[in-house]
Amino acid sequence: MAYPAIHLCCLTGRFAATALPPAVEAVGRPFHAEAADEWGGQSVAGDDGLVVALTGAPWGRHKPGPMAAADLLAAVRAKGERALEDLNGAFVAMVHDRARGRTVVMGDRAGVIPLFWIEGAAGAFGASTRLADLAGLGADRAALDPTGLLHYLFYFSVPGPGTIYRGIARLRPGHRLVATADGVTEEAYWRLPYSADGADRDPAGLHERMRAVLDQGVARALDVAVPGPVGTFLSGGLDSSAVTGLAAGRRPGIASFTVRFREPAFDEGPYARIAADHFRTDHHEVYVDPPDVVDLVEKMAANLNQPFGNTSAIAAYYAVTAARSAGMTTLLAGDGGDELFAGNAHYLDLQRPDVYGRIPTPLRRLLLDPVLAWRALDRLPGLGKAHRLQQRYYLSLAQRKFANYDPFRHFGLAGVLNPDIVAEVAGTDPVRLAEEAFAAAAHTADPIQQMMAMDMQLTVADNDLIKVNEMCALAGVAVRYPMLDEDVMQFAADLPGDVLVPSGRLRGFFKDAFKGFLPDAILTKTKQGFGLPFPAWIQTDQDLRTCLLDALVDLRQRGLFTAAYLDDLERACRGTQRYLDPGNAWDAAILELWMRHHRISV
Structure with a gap:
């Protein structure tokens, strides 16, 4: 069974009046809210004029276990809007006060769940976890944003706070929106509390706390998992292995899933197997080959919120489909570890x-x-x-x-x-x-x-989470991120750089903390990840190369790029362009395929 994608949408003013039947009528100001998730997320209206909506996998600081919209409504009645800041985990929450004509929409601290928003004339406001809900609203009517296009070509993703659409923005992690008849403001309510000094320098004590706080993060992720079998992504790297090991300690025999490649330089399967054997997981492997890319690319582009050029999304998708075939309802992922505990070169x-x-x-x-x-x-x-x-x-x-x-x-x-x-x-x-x-x-x-703060935005929120979230949604499996638990992030932010990287050893602190828990081979391996041997495949697989070349032919008709640049992209597909590689051609092809399936004007 596939589970419904996490979703929340709220519209006010003429957006609500013209786009969707209003669920609630405020005085002179229509309002609509809806929510859905694996837990049956919903909007709940109270007799006192309050409406709340909640989606994702939230838990309350003062309430154990998953938190529902009815729980949030009770908390807002008791504490007002401040109750939103007691929410933790992955969520988007909304509180609408009909009497005041005030709507607050808040995203989680790590930006796990994306939220897009638009402001219109006369107090109209829209916010949704699905970009397509907003694409036809506003004065620009689904117009391509040139700056969003430029950023996509540079980052092979569209980083916030902009989007690929003109006039539609994306909420940044740890921020909230306040919408009234006077307009919309974006406010920060939380940031990683980095401390250059650190309150504690005792290595043994810090290592013990490291293991305990991540174990707690894993426990919470399991608590808010969709009912049913839970598995883990397992690449054989530090983070997926640590999360898998801690999860196996709580659920012996938990299933783990890895992607393998026939090209040895990209294949982490042997390391994943070492971790799986060490923690006695029910391990599953899936090989990905060029025909799998051809089979997926059109469906993937059709379901993306925005164009997304990271080819490792292909590997993530096939890991998730293997998990779904094995009956999993939720996967635990290790994303965020390198950016919290200093693992990037x-x-x-x-x-x-x-x-x-x-x-x-x-x-x-x-x-x-x-x-x-x-x-x-x-x-x-x-x-x-x-x-x-x-x-x-x-x-x-x-x-x-x-x-x-x-x-x-x-x-x-x-x-x-x-x-x-x-x-x-x-x-x-x-x-x-x-x-x-x-x-x-x-x-x-x-x-x-400072560099980790940059990567938490550009690498984690604007890339890795998009990749995993979108592929899990496409395959119909939920995902949880123990590394992005608030307490884990708080703990990491209190560790200065010289503690995280002792004697210049990347991930040295984390490795020392998990010595004796993780296999030595995992602690000493070179970092890889779910990367694809895409440049080699495009040279050797005719069908894959033709898929990209056909998309580039169609892209010419849109008039976005110069003919000379598209000529060079075609040469890159054939391996004869010096300054471009097949990855650039892939980004352009994904853009074309995405535009075919989404309402956008250029």
Whole structure:
């Protein structure tokens, strides 16, 4: 049995009056609310003029187990809107006060469940977990947003707070919306409380707390799982193995699921098997091959909220379908671990240019800077490295991360997009989104914490969660994220970078905490993930290559891209383009396939 996708939608003003039959009539201001989830989420109206809606897998700080809309209504009556901040877990919640004409819609702290919103004239407001609900509303009527397109091409996803549609925004993690007749405001109600000092430096005590807090997160995820068999994603990495092991401790013989590839460089199956044997799980493996991509791509594009180019979504989908075939109702996932406990290589790499700042300022400014700034040095052995170090020293951490990445560098925007789009996005720097994400950790001077804050937005909320959520919804299985439990996130935020990365060891703290619990082979393996051998497949599989090339032919008719750039994308599919790879062609093909199935004007 497939379970209904998590959903909440509320509309006010003329949006409610014209788009859907109003469920509740406020004085002179129609209002509509609906909710659905695996628990039977719903909107509940009280006699006192309050309407609440709740969806997801929420639990209350003062109420054990899953929380329902009726529970929230009682809490709001007792505490007012402050009751929303007692919600934890993955959720979207709404409170509408008919007497005051005030609607508050709040998302969870990690942005697990996306919420899209639109503001119209005369106090009209709409918010929904399904972007398609809002696409036909507002003055822009499903118009493509050029900035959203630019961001998609840069990030192969559409990061918040924008969307692919003009005039429709996406709520950021830890934020809420307040809508009245005077307009809509977005407010932050929570942020990761990073501390550069840390309250405790005792390794043994911290390791014990680490294991305990994650075990509690796993227990809560199991508590709010859909009734029925629960399994885990198991890649053989640190996070999926830790979550699987803790879940197996509470539910012996729990099922685990991994994706395998016939290309050894991408296959983590042997490590997943090591973890599965160690924790005695009921382990399932599924192989993914190029024909599986061809079979899925059209259905995937039709069901995505927005275009999404991360090819690892293919692997995630087939892991979920294997789980569903085995009767699972819910899967536990390990997403968020690298971004909470410092597992990404750039947390160290981006700090390396700071060594240049140790040179005395007069020597650096008066002698070295004028010499090393010469671009011609970039091609010279030795001096090229010094030139790049000097250049990156003066960049922000966000700019350093993308210093070697720019999909438009060799073409210029004018060589990629049509002139009208180029004119509209002039002056837009996609890296600015990364800068804004860094600002979420402006209260700490710890560079590792700052970089993790950026990744919690751009990598977790804007990419990984979209991938797993959308594929689980498509396959009809619920998903829970123990790593994104509030107490786990709070604990991680209190650990300074030098504690998380002792002696420069990425994930060193986490590995030390789980030594003796996780197999040694897992603790020492190289990080991989559910990556696909896509570049190799596109060169060797004719059907897959034809699928992409056909989509690019149709994309030409839309007039979004220059003919020369599309020619280069076709060459990339054949492996004959120097500056583009098949991944760029995949992103463009997914965009075309998504646009076929969604109402959008260009």
